[in-house]
Amino acid sequence: MKADSIGESRGVLVKMVNIHKWFGKVHALKGVDFEVKHSEIVGLVGDNGAGKSTLIKVLSGVYLAEEGEIFFEGRRANITSPGDARKLGIETVYQEQALAPNMSISRNIFMGREPTKALGFMDKKAMDKASMEALRNIRLDVASPDLLITVLSGGQRQGVAIARVLHFEAKLVIMDEPTIALSIKEAHQVLEFIKQLREENISVIFITHNLYHVFPVAERFVILGSGEKIADVEKKDTSIDHLTELIVREPSRL
Amino acid sequence: MEKQQFLHPKVSLAHFFHYRSSSVFVVFVGLVVLFSFFSHRRFISGGNLQILLALGSEFNIVVLGVGILMISGEFDLSVGSIVVFCSFIFIRLFEMGMNLFLAGLITLGVGAILGWLNGLITVKGQIPSFVATLGTMMLWRGMTLLLSQGFSRSFDVMASPTFSRVLTGVIGGVVPVQIVWFAGLALALGLILHFHRFGNWIYATGDNKNAARAMGIKTDRVKTICFILVGVLCALVAMMQIVRVSTFSSRVADGWELKAVAASVVGGTSLMGGIGSMVGVVLGTLIISAIENGLVVLRIPYFWTYTVFGLVIVLSVLFSRYVEARKLKHISKPSETSPGET
């Protein structure tokens, strides 16, 4: 199951067409087209206020676009809530926000989706076992599924959030600034987790301001500027310097 | 690819005394020893324990709900007022000559509605529960005073001996039935809190509401259910109280709201939500009722009670902070060496 789809020309997993989003008078997205292929890692970059978060929030059901269509696996998708997105297999990993600090790792991984035995009582053994398995899949080594999130490092926390996504068989994982506020070593650890997601054939949208973080792991880069897509380039056709130049040059366009 | 079995005897032992319960236990034992010593063992005499447990259980049962509600991140300052309002409803139904079991059911229903209203105001009105329940606290006690004109009313225990026995009987001539109610409810609610998925939702809601929401937990509903639980427990206690003293009094359960919060906090429940345990809540409320009773047994003037409460609250919270800080340091050490290979 792992290797077959990689070498071949990959199909499109999600396609957003002509997305418009207004916040009152602010035209945050001005007809953006955006697509992600199967098991592809896309770097979504651009200056502050470019519309990156807005775009992925439309995709994850947090915001409703005023105009535009979303296709998932070729079919038209009607995403009106985070629940809709999750049902399709679209998961979002936010920094910090995603975990309950005073709960254990396994309780966090299964939060809201606890496996149960009779009468709704949790199957803790199954939770612990699956948690450790998911953590091992992204090569995160922790002593016990009972550890509280507070005792983990920032990188490890991000790992737990990613393991959760992995366990629930997401097809597309959206990460908005997953390496922000992390030490160099921890950021590196998160990048390793992201590579593991690709190994599992999961597509990733990686939003960041740090081109040095995203460049080694992403295969394609989409640059947004003032609500418009200003570039969409494969890694082989670009470099960090070139991307930087595209981002900086943006205002002169139009 | 190695299939490792992860066994952690140490971590799971720590799990038994989850969160701050172990230090609360130490405080509890310390108090019992202290009271027993200075009262020349009158404190642990059978007669006194019977009084302590029968009387104390009424308050203790309310604390079970308040503790759970606090774990979900909310307060209920209206518990005393819900008790007195439900007492009034029950005594009126009794005076109407209604079958007491039916009257009891209706009273529980009224408690549930009052709890639900607290939840509704807090969740839908987006008002901090501290404020919302401060309002309903005054509202329901005021209503009771208006309706009862402040007069006491008497209740006839013989109207239904069975009903009286269910709430205030003495099993085998030794064990007050109230303690069975308290223990049974603590056990049942403890199982739900710690092992049922709904318990996991309560913790998640109190610990990080946004995360819980993002993971599909209906946090508003979770909180409302906790408010309803508190209301129902208050209604139950209202009836216990009436049957025990055969009287309705509009001053019943006065001052319980802050005492209940204090008991939960002494038991290691966080004021911010997300932290606490059933063992801790039970110990916390036992500590509070032990102090109240112990001071009486020691013949210390009643006026000292709140001074001692204050000291115990502050000291026990400081003590558990200290124990917790040490425990965290201990746990986090091994994990610092483990993050990946990089």
Ligand SMILES: Nc1ncnc2c1ncn2[C@@H]1O[C@H](COP(=O)(O)OP(=O)(O)OP(=O)(O)O)[C@@H](O)[C@H]1O
């Ligand atoms: N909830 C909102 N209400 C009003 N305006 C908003 C809202 N969210 C975003 N905006 C506006 O929409 C535009 C795009 O914002 P967005 O957060 O998507 O940018 P971004 O690319 O994620 O920026 P950053 O890199 O700083 O996170 C900005 O002008 C912003 O001020």
Ligand SMILES: [Mg+2]
């Ligand atoms: Mg953003």
